[in-house]
Amino acid sequence: MTEGTINKKVRVRFAPSPTGGLHLGGVRTVLFNYLFAKQQGGDFIVRIEDTDQTRFVEGAEDYIFDTLKWCGLTPDESPLHGGPFAPYRQSERKPMYKEFADKLVSEGKAYYAFDTAEELDAKRKEINNFQYSHATRGLMKNSLTLSEAEVAELLANNTPYVIRILLPDEEEVKFTDLIRGEVTFNTKEVDDKVLLKADGMPTYHLAVVVDDYKMQITHAFRGEEWLPSAPVHILLWKYLFGLENMPQWAHLPLILKPDGNGKLSKRDGDRLGFPTFSLDWIDPKTKEVTIGFRERGFLPEAFVNMLAALGWNDGSGQELFSLEELIAKFSIDRVHKGGAKFDYEKAKWYNQEWIKKLPVASYKEQVAGLLAKKGIVANDNLEQVLELVRERCVLLNDFVEQAGFFFKPSATPDIAAIQPKWDEKKNMFFIELIRAYELSTLWEASDLEIEFKELVAAHQLKPGELMLPFRIMLVGGKFGPGVFEIAAILGKEETLSRIKHVLSLF
RNA sequence: GGAGCGUUGGUCAAGGGGUUAAGACAUCUCCCUUUCACGGAGGAAUCACGGGUUCGAUUCCCGUACGCUCUACCA
Numbered sequence: 255m256t257e258g259t260i261n262k263k264v265r266v267r268f269a270p271s272p273t274g275g276l277h278l279g280g281v282r283t284v285l286f287n288y289l290f291a292k293q294q295g296g297d298f299i300v301r302i303e304d305t306d307q308t309r310f311v312e313g314a315e316d317y318i319f320d321t322l323k324w325c326g327l328t329p330d331e332s333p334l335h336g337g338p339f340a341p342y343r344q345s346e347r348k349p350m351y352k353e354f355a356d357k358l359v360s361e362g363k364a365y366y367a368f369d370t371a372e373e374l375d376a377k378r379k380e381i382n383n384f385q386y387s388h389a390t391r392g393l394m395k396n397s398l399t400l401s402e403a404e405v406a407e408l409l410a411n412n413t414p415y416v417i418r419i420l421l422p423d424e425e426e427v428k429f430t431d432l433i434r435g436e437v438t439f440n441t442k443e444v445d446d447k448v449l450l451k452a453d454g455m456p457t458y459h460l461a462v463v464v465d466d467y468k469m470q471i472t473h474a475f476r477g478e479e480w481l482p483s484a485p486v487h488i489l490l491w492k493y494l495f496g497l498e499n500m501p502q503w504a505h506l507p508l509i510l511k512p513d514g515n516g517k518l519s520k521r522d523g524d525r526l527g528f529p530t531f532s533l534d535w536i537d538p539k540t541k542e543v544t545i546g547f548r549e550r551g552f553l554p555e556a557f558v559n560m561l562a563a564l565g566w567n568d569g570s571g572q573e574l575f576s577l578e579e580l581i582a583k584f585s586i587d588r589v590h591k592g593g594a595k596f597d598y599e600k601a602k603w604y605n606q607e608w609i610k611k612l613p614v615a616s617y618k619e620q621v622a623g624l625l626a627k628k629g630i631v632a633n634d635n636l637e638q639v640l641e642l643v644r645e646r647c648v649l650l651n652d653f654v655e656q657a658g659f660f661f662k663p664s665a666t667p668d669i670a671a672i673q674p675k676w677d678e679k680k681n682m683f684f685i686e687l688i689r690a691y692e693l694s695t696l697w698e699a700s701d702l703e704i705e706f707k708e709l710v711a712a713h714q715l716k717p718g719e720l721m722l723p724f725r726i727m728l729v730g731g732k733f734g735p736g737v738f739e740i741a742a743i744l745g746k747e748e749t750l751s752r753i754k755h756v757l758s759l760f
Numbered sequence: 761g762g763a764g765c766g767u768u769g770g771u772c773a774a775g776g777g778g779u780u781a782a783g784a785c786a787u788c789u790c791c792c793u794u795u796c797a798c799g800g801a802g803g804a805a806u807c808a809c810g811g812g813u814u815c816g817a818u819u820c821c822c823g824u825a826c827g828c829u830c831u832a833c834c835a
């Protein structure tokens with residue numbers, strides 16, 4: 255912690271653009287924001303950055319809040335939750351930004367530019383690696399090259415214009431990044447970014463700075479892709495509000511695609527068959543559905559845990575963390591500098607661990623819902639069943655196969671697995687077994703096993719030959735917990751009925 | 761092209777002048793289990809390269825290579 259933030263309450267913000275589903279990297283950015291804020295006893299603010307009206311997507315904002323809710327990351331202030339710094343949507347704050355852009359112009363820190371898109375394009379073609387900067391701004395149509403009278407006239411005629419920041423020709427801009435340490439840029443390498451667009455909306459550059467100031471943000475986390483534009487934001491802070499009030503920056507490493515190189519994208523998930531979005535996202539225009547981690551069968555605990563581990567660890571070797579533990583143990587110092595390739599296998603492992611770790615009651619309802627979708631109605635045995643099969647489920651959806659047969663016999667028992675070795679002796683055995691079980695008064699797994707094995711011995715058969723057929727009869731396939739435990743839960747009536755049914759198939 | 765940032769097994773990574781260079785996922789072998797898992801034991805596999813500094817560099821410094829990000833009136 256450095257001067258300026260010592261006595262301030264920690265306030266962080268997550269500032270997404272509502273342009274579509276929330277990507278893994280986005281959720282991780284929220285997470286780190288949240289963890290840091292809560293650990294410091296601070297506030298977590300969500301601000302919607304919807305300054306680009308052309309990219310607005312219906313439903314995207316709701317999606318962001320649905321994701322936060324699912325993950326258990328509750329904002330202290332947001333357009334939804336309200337707060338003392340409302341409004342929290344940049345589109346609703348439009349007049350605020352112009353005031354500061356104008357102030358910069360009047361102080362000579364920014365200028366009007368009247369270049370049309372076509373003129374800009376032409377210049378880019380004409381000059382290699384064109385940048386609107388100290389080297390080229392003299393060639394363009396702006397209030398630096400035009401006379402005062404010309405500018406006044408253009409303005410009077412409502413000629414469209416943008417306001418660009420006037421960067422120093424050559425100046426070192428240094429700042430300390432919480433993750434990377436000291437970072438230096440020279441202004442000669444960066445261009446005069448647009449601050450206010452022709453439609454009167456601010457660009458991200460102006461909006462973040464103004465809003466972070468107005469909302470008293472103390473720490474700003476964002477993806478590493480923002481690093482190159484950091485000098486613009488720092489200069490803006492210096493010109494507008496003073497460096498001493500600037501939040502501390504932390505540029506998070508990127509999440510990379512599992513194969514090859516580069517940022518993980520939605521397309522990589524589609525291509526490789528795993529989700530990259532938190533929840534299902536349906537594009538309102540194309541109706542295209544992108545699967546989310548939730549719908550794939552991930553528990554929010556696992557999703558959050560997996561995300562936190564992508565770029566951070568506590569150094570102890572511990573891998574499983576609840577949200578509460580993450581809040582307690584998170585530290586920026588231990589965030590990695592380098593990007594991490596996303597590994598879906600590891601992500602699934604986290605989920606499997608959380609399925610084993612959490613009380614089954616916490617996901618019982620969801621599993622019941624999943625079963626219902628397949629036309630399976632669970633009964634009172636559900637919790638007991640989940641307890642029994644949980645360790646063989648990686649995703650919640652796996653419960654459909656692993657637990658479903660307890661409530662609905664398999665429509666297609668895998669007879670092929672036992673038919674080749676089926677004979678009259680085995681048939682006789684099961685007929686005897688039905689009789690024996692019908693008479694038994696005890697229905698515990700251990701009793702059933704003893705009876706079964708005694709009968710096997712009496713028939714001079716080997717248990718190994720009969721166990722698989724028995725399993726196929728009860729389960730329908732070669733999987734699941736111990737057969738006698740299954741029979742115990744199924745109960746006498748259902749067990750016998752399943753044996754009889756499969757017997758009738760031969 | 762330029763700038764910035766990064767680089768420990770296949771992947772996530774611990775470590776940070778002297779270590780047999782943790783652990784996890786994945787993979788392989790074995791044990792347990794008359795199914796499938798879980799669990800247990802073990803194996804294979806790593807400090808990008810080149811120079812320094814040093815008695816000693818994976819660790820510090822400088823280069824190089826490679827990768828990524830940015831280079832929009834998008835965020």
